[in-house]
Amino acid sequence: MSRSDTFLEKMVNGPRIIIVTGHFGSGKTEFSVSLAYALGELRRAGDERLKELALCDLDIENPYFRSRELTGPLEEEGIKVYSDPFHGKNGSELQTIDASILAPVENPECRAILDTGGNNTGAMILNQFRRHFSEDYRMLYVVNQNRPGTDTPEKVLFEIREIERTTNLTVTGLISNSHFIWETTEADVLSGYAFSKKVGELCSLPVLAACCSRKLAQEMKPQDGMEIFPVGMYMRQGYLDKKV
DSSP, rough: GGGGHHHHHHHHHSSEEEEESSSSSSSHHHHHHHHHHHHHHHHHOTTTOEEEEEEEEEOSSSSOOOOGHHHHHHHHHHEEESSTTTTTTTOOOOOEEEEEEEHHHTTEEEEEEEEOOOOHHGGGGGGGGHHHTOOEEEEEEEEOTTTTGGHHHHHHHHHHHHHHHHSOOOOEEEOOOOOGGGOOOOOHHHHHHHHHHHHHHHHTTTTTEEEEEEEHHOOOOOTOOOOEEEOTTTTTTTTTOOOO
């Protein structure tokens, strides 16, 4: 695979607005944060194509994992975070979206990742911004076959079509993210990728990458043209795995 064909290169060279959507609990937020950090690393390494980077937290429905809670660490890496008027400091589940989110969406120099809520109801918030996207967007659907609502390719296809119907936007690629958190094995990643390929065949979409932990990514040998995208466990320490 040439450098120009890698997943990150596609994220850099493609549409500057990257919308991340999927089923509840699919791992959208962990993927969004990991992608932001990965692009930030390229920017710090001198990639002049990434003049500005932003992560927009649009998840206001059942937000168990909130990328806005990492505002400090992300902004230390040069990634501007947009979310609610309280800048992620409000502990209430009832969230609102700050109007400042329009800034990166409208800024042609900014590559913006939009972390949306689950399913079509969570993605509905995109309707507020759709007119600003024009054709300069890509929408990535995160596939996790280990979630009850997306455990068959047909169910995933239904969820994709519901999101497209609700938002009048088009899903353009799939991200395989089937896992069992810390107990995920290479076989789990390969099985999830094969599952995502079946989804892709149903809806004529490419599987752009398969996610797994950084440690597992170092051990795996990708098969069948699969590209591994390492994800951090940035949100786990702040929620399920935190010590109380």
